[in-house]
Amino acid sequence: MELFIAIFTGTVIAATPLIFAALGELVVEKSGVLNLGIEGMMLMGAALAFWAVTAGCSMPVAIIAGALAGAAASLLFGVLALTFLTNQYAAGLALAIFGSGVSAFIGRGFGSDPIEALHGVNIPILSDLPLIGPLLFRFDPLVYLALAMFVVISWFLYRTKAGLILRTIGESPQTSHAIGHPVIRIRYMAVLFGGLMAGLAGAYLSVAYTPLWVENMTAGKGWIALALVVFATWRPLRVLLGAWLFGGMTILQLQGQALGLQVPSELLSALPYLATIVVLVLISRNRQMLALHFPASLAKPFRPAG
Amino acid sequence: MHPRLELRNISKRYPGVVANDDVSLTIQPGEIHAVLGENGAGKSTLMKIIYGAAQADSGEIYCDGKLITAHNPAMSRALGIEMVYQHFALFESVSVVENIALSASSAFDLPSLAENIRELSLRYGMPIDPHRQVHDLSVGERQRVEIVRCLLQAPKLLILDEPTSVLTPQAVVKLFDTLRQLSAEGCSIVYISHKLDEVQELCDTATVLRNGKVTGTARPKETTSLELARMMVGSKLPEMHVSPAAPSERPVLEVRNLSASARDHFGVDLKDVSFNVHGGEIVGLAGVSGNGQAELIALLSGERRHAQGGAIKISGMPAAALRPDERRKLGLAFVPEERLGRGAVPSHTLWENAVLTAHRFGTVRKGLVDRRRASAFAAGIIDRFKVKANGPGATAQSLSGGNLQKFIVGREIALAPKLLLVSQPTWGVDVGASAFIRQTIVDLSRAGTAVFVVSEELDELFEICDQLLVICQGRVSPPLVRASTDREEIGLLMTGRTTSNDQKGSGSVALQD
Ligand SMILES: Nc1ncnc2c1ncn2[C@@H]1O[C@H](COP(=O)(O)OP(=O)(O)OP(=O)(O)O)[C@@H](O)[C@H]1O
Ligand SMILES: [Mg+2]
Numbered sequence: 001m002e003l004f005i006a007i008f009t010g011t012v013i014a015a016t017p018l019i020f021a022a023l024g025e026l027v028v029e030k031s032g033v034l035n036l037g038i039e040g041m042m043l044m045g046a047a048l049a050f051w052a053v054t055a056g057c058s059m060p061v062a063i064i065a066g067a068l069a070g071a072a073a074s075l076l077f078g079v080l081a082l083t084f085l086t087n088q089y090a091a092g093l094a095l096a097i098f099g100s101g102v103s104a105f106i107g108r109g110f111g112s113d114p115i116e117a118l119h120g121v122n123i124p125i126l127s128d129l130p131l132i133g134p135l136l137f138r139f140d141p142l143v144y145l146a147l148a149m150f151v152v153i154s155w156f157l158y159r160t161k162a163g164l165i166l167r168t169i170g171e172s173p174q175t176s177h178a179i180g181h182p183v184i185r186i187r188y189m190a191v192l193f194g195g196l197m198a199g200l201a202g203a204y205l206s207v208a209y210t211p212l213w214v215e216n217m218t219a220g221k222g223w224i225a226l227a228l229v230v231f232a233t234w235r236p237l238r239v240l241l242g243a244w245l246f247g248g249m250t251i252l253q254l255q256g257q258a259l260g261l262q263v264p265s266e267l268l269s270a271l272p273y274l275a276t277i278v279v280l281v282l283i284s285r286n287r288q289m290l291a292l293h294f295p296a297s298l299a300k301p302f303r304p305a306g
Numbered sequence: 307m308h309p310r311l312e313l314r315n316i317s318k319r320y321p322g323v324v325a326n327d328d329v330s331l332t333i334q335p336g337e338i339h340a341v342l343g344e345n346g347a348g349k350s351t352l353m354k355i356i357y358g359a360a361q362a363d364s365g366e367i368y369c370d371g372k373l374i375t376a377h378n379p380a381m382s383r384a385l386g387i388e389m390v391y392q393h394f395a396l397f398e399s400v401s402v403v404e405n406i407a408l409s410a411s412s413a414f415d416l417p418s419l420a421e422n423i424r425e426l427s428l429r430y431g432m433p434i435d436p437h438r439q440v441h442d443l444s445v446g447e448r449q450r451v452e453i454v455r456c457l458l459q460a461p462k463l464l465i466l467d468e469p470t471s472v473l474t475p476q477a478v479v480k481l482f483d484t485l486r487q488l489s490a491e492g493c494s495i496v497y498i499s500h501k502l503d504e505v506q507e508l509c510d511t512a513t514v515l516r517n518g519k520v521t522g523t524a525r526p527k528e529t530t531s532l533e534l535a536r537m538m539v540g541s542k543l544p545e546m547h548v549s550p551a552a553p554s555e556r557p558v559l560e561v562r563n564l565s566a567s568a569r570d571h572f573g574v575d576l577k578d579v580s581f582n583v584h585g586g587e588i589v590g591l592a593g594v595s596g597n598g599q600a601e602l603i604a605l606l607s608g609e610r611r612h613a614q615g616g617a618i619k620i621s622g623m624p625a626a627a628l629r630p631d632e633r634r635k636l637g638l639a640f641v642p643e644e645r646l647g648r649g650a651v652p653s654h655t656l657w658e659n660a661v662l663t664a665h666r667f668g669t670v671r672k673g674l675v676d677r678r679r680a681s682a683f684a685a686g687i688i689d690r691f692k693v694k695a696n697g698p699g700a701t702a703q704s705l706s707g708g709n710l711q712k713f714i715v716g717r718e719i720a721l722a723p724k725l726l727l728v729s730q731p732t733w734g735v736d737v738g739a740s741a742f743i744r745q746t747i748v749d750l751s752r753a754g755t756a757v758f759v760v761s762e763e764l765d766e767l768f769e770i771c772d773q774l775l776v777i778c779q780g781r782v783s784p785p786l787v788r789a790s791t792d793r794e795e796i797g798l799l800m801t802g803r804t805t806s807n808d809q810k811g812s813g814s815v816a817l818q819d
Contacts, residue, residue: 161414164404168397178359178395179409180379292399305360 005134007251012143013209015247017042017201019146021225022232022239023153024197029229030157031190032170032297035077036092038198039222040099045070045202047103050213053115063118063142063203070199071192073099078191082184085301100216110213117211118142142204149197154236166190170295173302183302198222224273231280234293238283246276308371310335310463310494311356316365318351318518320704322696325351326362327518333463338485338495340505340526342538343515344736345708346694349498350392352515353465356496357389358382369463383409386462390469392498392707392734394452398441402434406455427454431480432473442573445643445730446472446595446762457484464488465496468707470504471734472643474594474762482508500708500736502531514538539738546741548748551772554585558637558725558756559606560619564626566605566612574598574780576605581775581782585724588747588757589785590771592764592796598780599729599760606727606758607640608633620725634663637724641715641731643760649714652703656695657684659702660717683720691716691746692739707734715743719750726750729760744770764793778802 021038028035049066057065073095080091118140121127126137157163166186169176173183205217224246232238249272257265311333318326325348333339341349354360356367358377367374369385382389396405403420410419420436427434432450440448449472456464464485470478485495485508497509505512506526514522514537522537564579576598583589593599604610606618608630615624620636630640640663642649650659657680684698691712695705702710711733718726731747732740748770751757761767767774774791776783776799783799 161407164400164408168400168404168408171397171399175395175397178379178391180358180381180383181408182380296399 001131003255005131007248007255008135009139010251010254011244011247012139013247014250015243016143016146017204017209017221018225018228018243018246019150019240020197020201020204021222022228022243023146023149023236024194024201025225025229026232026234026236026239027153027157027166027197028190028194029298030170030234030295031166031187032173032295032300032302033081033187033191034088034092034299035074035081035095035191035194036089036226037073037077037095037099037222038194038201038225039218039220040096040103041070041073041195041198042099042202042205042218042222043103043216044073044099045199046206046217047106047202047213048199049203050110050115050206051106053207054110059118059207062207063200066203066206067196067199070197070202071195074191074195074198077195078188081301082187082191085303088299088301096222104215107213107215112212112214114212115207118208140208142200142208145200150236150240157236167295170297173297174305177302177304183304198225201225220273224276227277228280231277231283234295238280242276242280245279246272249275307335309333309368310337310370311496312368312371313352313356314366314368316352316355316362316367318348318355318360318362320696322700323694324518326355329365329515329518329520331513331520333494333496335462335492335494336489337511338489338497338509340497340499340509340512341515342498342502342505342512342534344538345712345734345739346706347515347538348518349515350467350706351518353389353467353496353498356382357387357465359389383411383459386459387465388456388459388461388463389465390449390452390456390467392467392471394445394448396440396448396451399439401437401439402443402451403436405440405451406436406458409455410458422458423454426458430454430457430484432477442569444595444600445733446474449473450477453481457488461488461493463494463496467498468500468734469497470499470501472595472730472762475764476594478504500734500740502526502534502737505534506531516540535737538736546745546748546769548770549752551587551751553587553772554754554756556584556622557582557619558585558621559583559758560622561606562617562619564602564605564612564617566601566610568601569604569610573601576601577780579780579782581785583725583756583758585754585756586751587772588751588759588770589773589775590767591758591760591775591777591782592767593762593777593800595762597777599777601780602777602782603642603727603729603760607638607642639663639718639721639723639726641718641726641728643729643733650702650710653701655699655701656688656705656713657681657698659713660684660687660698663717663721687713687716687720690720691742708736708739711735712739712743715746719746722750723755726755726757727760728757730763731759731761732763732766740766764796768793776800 021042025038045066048069049062052062052065077091077095080086081088120138120140123137127133157167165181169181169183169186176183206213228239228242232242253268253271256268309332313329313331316326316329329352343349351360355362358379358381403416403423406423407414407416407419423434423436432454434447434450434454453469489495499505509526512524512526513520524534526534561579561581564576566576568575574597591599605612608628612626615627618626620633620638623636625633625636660683661675661680681698688695693713694709712735715731732743735743747757759771768788771788773785774788774796775785776796778800779802
């Protein structure tokens with residue numbers, strides 16, 4: 001039982017940064033913009049949140065600082081890709097490299113001591129329930145925030161007019177412009193939101209998941225988040241499930257290493273990445289569904305016709 | 307009182323052309339004003355400038371006496387200006403009601419909006435199902451959506467850029483009633499059409515454009531269509547010569563007992579369709595859009611394949627299971643109804659678009675594109691069909707609607723096919739050019755090609771076809787010889803009621819159109 005609880009809660013926690021980052025990117029891509037720089041934005045968020053904690057800020061402040069750092073980084077991308085119509089692939093890759101460099105620079109003075117991690121919640125009665133309590137009601141607040149973001153984003157995209165406008169801009173910015181929607185402004189907002197979410201994901205890594213600073217501590221999670229969005233065929237629920245799958249594999253793989261399985265540990269560490277991608281590839285083979293949810297203008301620069 | 311709209315000295319140039327040259331015009335409240343001109347005269351450009359979707363290089367726009375600065379479509383909507391685009395502004399991936407909600411100013415309440423759409427569209431004589439996805443709609447249905455979307459907004463100024471190009475005659479009658487009522491309530495209307503009889507029936511005043519310049523104004527109701535045409539074209543209209551058909555012995559296209567279920571539950575099942583098209587003759591398919599034409603065309607062109615290879619034969623070869631390119635090898639050429647997207651790749655140049663179907667023509671050798679030949683081929687089409695374009699290097703999307711149509715039809719005709727499938731051959735083409743395209747199709751058929759034409763314009767079908775078929779709810783009538791049938795008989799068949807009184811009652815849906 002103990003083991004089950006450990007695996008379950010471990011899965012949910014490991015999935016949380018991916019949920020933030022991938023849902024953020026989902027919103028960005030739904031508007032027709034491809035920001036490959038998630039890894040960079042996450043690292044900026046991680047570094048800034050960590051720095052804020054060591055500088056004596058409270059947890060909420062540190063987390064917000066991380067999110068804002070991600071947003072600031074995304075603004076850079078936005079200016080390049082949306083205002084100057086730079087190739088989006090190039091601008092995104094540049095951001096990934098830039099973010100990793102800047103975060104390493106910020107993190108030079110951090111030392112290798114861990115900080116006190118974000119606490120789990122303690123809800124009267126609920127958290128003390130046997131089994132259910134440790135299983136569901138003792139996570140840190142960001143885990144619940146990630147789930148709330150899932151609900152909010154799904155609702156926003158598919159139930160609100162603003163969400164509809166965002167999705168249709170992703171299909172055809174020319175048409176959106178023709179019927180009077182401010183394409184560029186909305187894309188900027190989407191990009192900033194994606195940055196905010198990536199920053200949150202990074203902050204989660206450095207102040208909750210592994211509360212210490214290691215250079216490039218995201219270890220490719222930004223890239224996995226990108227892959228998740230594609231293989232989840234741009235649908236929030238599948239992003240969520242994919243993130244949990246990745247989290248689950250990560251935890252199983254750690255347990256396997258702890259149990260001393262006779263498999264090279266490098267191979268085990270690669271397992272979550274491999275498994276997630278294989279499963280997602282398998283479920284995303286339905287061409288028609290893909291066509292229906294794919295933002296047709298993805299990564300194509302747009303300038304309103306004069 | 308201020309005029310509703312006043313344009314002063316509007317000019318707009320694109321690379322290689324002056325689309326609008328010092329255009330001024332005035333429209334009063336309640337006035338229905340036609341803008342006439344040949345393909346590429348600059349009508350759509352002017353409309354986009356009024357709506358704010360394009361910016362004039364110079365000139366001023368006044369709405370109700372107020373100068374509009376920093377113009378954009380959102381501002382137009384706030385001012386009560388609505389526009390029906392020639393190349394619809396609809397999103398394919400979402401439903402009709404969502405498309406309309408995107409430009410509705412009312413609260414975001416899809417169920418009640420859907421109810422509203424259903425009701426109003428019926429009242430306007432353009433029934434649409436609000437829950438269908440736009441990518442499943444034929445162009446005729448899309449046009450209805452586009453129009454209903456604007457009408458729902460109760461505009462002060464309505465811009466209609468060729469709103470009736472693929473609308474059925476019945477729907478046009480209802481639309482005109484609605485427009486007259488709007489105008490009586492004070493709404494001004496700018497109306498663009500190549501169908502001069504419509505203009506004469508509806509419009510109070512007209513401005514004629516040629517090469518971007520205003521060349522005259524007229525009162526269409528007091529002017530003959532010949533005069534109007536002359537003002538537009540500046541020369542005499544060509545006359546049609548249709549010599550008698552000399553059908554080949556064996557049919558080039560044979561369709562035998564073709565049945566197919568619809569691709570989605572909104573489509574129409576084809577039921578036991580059989581007909582022949584011989585070399586040297588033109589067979590037309592009449593019918594209200596949405597009665598199975600799209601399914602039939604998809605099956606004939608190869609966009610959709612059929613398990614029973616023999617259900618469709620081209621020159622005696624079973625072809626129903628073949629891919630489009632394999633059918634093209636058998637001598638098929640195809641002009642789809644959707645010009646942008648299926649007929650041409652909008653962002654590609656004309657010569658690249660020519661290569662797409664003309665690779666048999668030496669434009670592709672050993673897998674490599676022979677750019678010079680491709681350019682020459684495209685230039686040939688441009689020249690022969692008088693396409694107004696900035697050379698073979700111009701992108702497809704930079705052409706005016708009618709000119710792109712001329713180019714695509716020209717491309718397929720230039721292939722000298724054995725079998726030509728054309729959908730709406732003169733959609734949005736001006737009077738002079740339509741006559742030319744029709745004549746070219748007739749000449750092609752007289753040289754031995756089998757031609758199958760799908761059109762919503764009965765006049766067009768009657769002008770060029772030797773035999774007529776009527777499609778209604780997925781069933782195709784036996785062939786009628788053009789010379790011995792009339793519009794009334796065809797019209798009845800289109801609504802599902804035959805003159806001989808069988809099949810009663812099945813026409814209720816089609817009747818609403
Ligand atoms: N985006 C563009 N880029 C370059 N040239 C353009 C563009 N849009 C229009 N043009 C050119 O401007 C001219 C006028 O085009 P416009 O679409 O206004 O014609 P139109 O009168 O609406 O013709 P039609 O009856 O065929 O629709 C054409 O020569 C066209 O090639
Ligand atoms: Mg036009």
